[in-house]
Each structure stands twice: as C-alpha cells, then as structure tokens.
Amino acid sequence: MDRAASYVAGSRHKDQCHWFVNGQELDAQSGQADKGQTPDMATRLKTLARCMSINKHKAMASEYIAEQQAEKEAQQEASKQAEHELAA
Known part of the structure; x- marks a missing residue:
C-alpha cells in the first residue's frame, strides 16, 4: 500500500x-x-x-522528458565547469 x-x-x-x-x-x-x-x-x-x-x-511522459532534459543540461554544465577549472 x-x-x-x-x-x-x-x-x-x-x-x-x-x-x-x-x-x-x-x-x-x-x-x-x-x-x-x-x-x-x-x-x-x-x-x-x-x-x-x-x-x-506515475509521471506523464512529458514530465519525464522535461526531467531528463534538465538532468542532461545540469550534467553538461558541470562537465563544462570541470573542464574550465582544469584549463585554469
């Protein structure tokens, strides 16, 4: 339950x-x-x-897609910051 x-x-x-x-x-x-x-x-x-x-x-497909997109963007931003810190 x-x-x-x-x-x-x-x-x-x-x-x-x-x-x-x-x-x-x-x-x-x-x-x-x-x-x-x-x-x-x-x-x-x-x-x-x-x-x-x-x-x-249960989540709607549109909610799931938006959540996945936000997660992907956050990972890309973290990756860019890590590369920038290594270059500095």
Whole structure:
C-alpha cells in the first residue's frame, strides 16, 4: 500500500481506523525473512511505515522528458565547469 492509498483508506473513517496487514508480506519486504530471522513488531511497524510513505505516483511522459532534459543540461554544465577549472 503506497502513500496515496494509505491516505485514502485511513481518511474514510469517522471514529476509529483499523489496519489489517499481511505479516508475511511485511516480513518479506523487510528483508529479514530472507535471512531466516523472525522480525519483531518494531521491525514490522517500521516496514509498514516505509511502505505507506512511498509515493508510487506515475509521471506523464512529458514530465519525464522535461526531467531528463534538465538532468542532461545540469550534467553538461558541470562537465563544462570541470573542464574550465582544469584549463585554469
């Protein structure tokens, strides 16, 4: 469950909100199940908080292209500055 889904699910309640989660899925996402360890409640809670804070918002293609272009220009500018400093 990502940040947006958590907010929607949690904000629909008036008095109380109960969260039901799959403990095995949290254990798998914490990485401790792979090591043969049994995570405690604190580890599961941290994993749940991390999962619920992840933003899985999909970007439009135009946003992605603009971001890539800005990144490319920043790299080119940094490269030019480095060459200028080496020449000086």
